[in-house]
Amino acid sequence: MSDKPLPFFYQFISGAVAGISEILTMYPLDVVKTRMQLQTAAPGSPGAYTSMVDCFAKIIKQEGPSRLYKGISAPILMEAPKRAVKFSANDEWGKFYRNLFGVTTTTQPLAVLTGATAGATESFVVVPFELVKIRLQDKASTYTGPADVVKKLVQSEGLLALYNGLEATLWRHVSWNAGYFGCIFQVRQLLPTATSKRQTITNDLIAGSVGGTVGTLVNTPFDVVKSRIQSTVKVPGVTPKYNWTIPSVVTVFREEGFAALYKGFLPKVLRLGPGGGILLVVYTGCMDFFRARVYKN
Template sequence: MAAAEAKPLPFIYQYPLDVVKTRIQLQTGKGLGDEGYNGMLDCFRKIIRNEGAKTLYRGINAPILMEAPKRATKFAANDAWSKFYRNLFGVTKMDQKLSVLSGASAGATESFVVVPFELVKIRLQDRAQAGKYNGMVDCFQKIVRQEGILALYNGLEATIARHVTWNAGYFGCIFQVREQLPAAANKSQQIRNDIISGTIGGTVGTILNTPFDVVKSRIQNSPRIAGSIPKYNWVLPAVGTVLREEGFAALYKGFLPKVLRLGPGGGILLVVYTGIIDFFRTMRGEA
């Protein structure tokens, strides 16, 4: 089984939440002023009023293009890691520990596909950076030309931390919650169990990984300038900087729009994934 940080089908409806999340995460310091965002609804209101509703979809091309390779890598990697760990530990069935381990490993693998798309998305979503780039392709070209091709992997360390913790929390909760729920006697009960366990898993995963997501956004939004060291560069020092300058609560900036997207998204994804697996099993005559 594989996890994902967002369900692709309703992605176009969820994306404004991602824009709002990023804007709030990129706010530094405690004094926000009139231009600052005082929460999710205030951010929505100010973006629409000052920049227009279409801004809520700025940068959407990058994550749309990311969806297919991201899902394929996640599903394939999780299957491969599950088999690897079962063979390594000499067991035939997955348990909670192996589910967490294989999910975390799949998340780390997936990160290498995700980072360039995420970096371009962050740059386009930020109000200050967006004016520098005329769309996704122009953003990609300017980053490579001005900062070097390796700059596309800025934030890889933080992305790995974000995906590992989300997948570990998601898989661990799914396994545990499913064990506590009544066994499904029919398809509707299976869907119910998947929605409940996936939503709880997505929520717990979001609680675990939001601090890494905050610093990832800031690292990827820091252009590389020759001869200077960015304020937010590596994940643990960046976490320390946020704690020291803004306090613990700042590590959870953007949590509400993030969990509103990824909590239910985790449940929907699990339902869809289970349905796809059942479909192919029926086609192969395994059902």
């Protein structure tokens, strides 16, 4: 049953449910990750975050526990289309590439190529939501909510400003999805064949967690500069310090050192490692649920 295809609608719904489940569970780690990525002061500076735990503690003490969910409305609105596009695009691009290359099964290189293409597709959907989220999560944020961000952004920078950071988002999502789906394929091949529902869930949790961890290792430098690009308010006639991805990576490396390219890595990998497992388990479970009903006869 698990190999039978389903229409795009069921892929979309399964991806949406998986995404919302993951974001509700792991969102505080995303807030901490963004704060650490936006920090440019040296760790010893007054008020600077020295670690993930320190960041958690200072946010709770200085701003209140609710701040850990600041801006969650934008990700909630984003997660349904974002994760739905991630998985459905991966499935659909997989079919396209198998037909293109005349093969009936996915190979490791094909899994990486499919994941990368799905990541590029996903990027165009998520950029405005990501931008709103970053602006709200910034410690210096004075916005009252997502609508206020959109209103002020469009008024001051124009409608196209909603796609600030698109190029950096492409780098981030292409690299993460290539690592994620490529690892899922490989890890599934290495794990014992599942003979029960429980073993299937365990295998998916392991494969998704490994995929999420590897994807995070690959894409964190791009995520760091994406956060900075999207947090920057553009001023007419002034070239932003963080503008294009690769030059921004070089700037961070030159001014702050290699470690700065992995700012926020711990909360990010703690979110997207297990989070990648949660995504895969929920998505696979939803797809199996729909297959059981679509093919019940």
